[in-house]
Amino acid sequence: MTDSIKIDILRYRPESDNEPVWQSYDVPFTNEMSLLEALAYIKDELDPTLSYRWSCRMAICGSCGMMVNGVPKLGCKTFLRDYKNGMKVEALANFPIERDLVVDMSDFIEKLEAIKPYIINDNPRALEDGCHTQSPKQMAQYKQFSMCINCGLCYAACPQYGLDKSFTGPAALALLHRYNQDSRDAGKAERMKIVNAEEGAWGCTFVGYCSKVCPKDVDPAAAIQLGKVDSAKDYVIAMFKPGE
């Protein structure tokens, strides 16, 4: 049985490093140990200078995203037992490294805000009208897309975002689709401007890796393709509405 495992971590200390460097740690191995726990062990026992982000430890908060052997993963949902030959851990790809495993996600957050991620309705239901009703079919249109935890793994998986940061990207477009599909929402026309834009759904070349790496089984690739269908319909309708 293995009793320790080698973990290589890409370190970056802005005050002393000009570029990131690899550093190796030996961590005691147990079958149920997560990568996040291994990082905590390193910080507590081996090297207090290591920086990383976490909060919930249960794949809910979305703050522990990192690259493990080149694949975007949640540290708390990744287990040492699946990497007996060691692991190479690096800050989430496609984002600037702030320090060690901590990245600057502000661009991602701005994109999430920009798609108007809330129900828009100028004539909201009055209280006395009672609660909203939705059929199972109406709910199924958006439910899976509402499961996103904003971890950013899909952005790290997306070469289109990596090559061009103006691309709205998987999670934001999936969230946009989530609100557009909600039967309580009336903001679709506003959001379609974002979908139709060059950096919107059409910036996607259907690589499909975003859906593969998503830890919550959101399917951003599907949301974006359905966004393209909507956008194409918009375009055809606009041809018959001159002067708009």
Next chain:
Amino acid sequence: MSKRKPYERKMGATWWLKNTFHTKYIIREGSSLVIAIYSFVLLFGLFRLSQGAEAFNGWVEAMSQPGWIVFHLLSLAWTLYHSITWFSLAPKAANIWLGQKRVPDSWIVSGMYGALAVISLAGLILVLI
């Protein structure tokens, strides 16, 4: 004063070789180049046809050279690879419902293969009659 100095990693020209998923994606997309070349070859054949029987026969003759046969086999294999990967992704772009039930992905994929079979058969019949 801020001590921040964010580091941007470069993707580099070989980014698609570092991850098998990305490599497969580039192989899938690469087929479009082969299909473009194939279309030009075919168009040239049509052009020769417009110049008369002799010109066209010359083109057919050229196409039966081993090099060109290999090219056609390669295009076929690559195009099939593209089609298979594309068919398996197709359900993502479809949101089809029958009453209160979503049409299962497997139906859409089978539908695509069915359509391919019908169109290929029609093409074959056209060529043979």
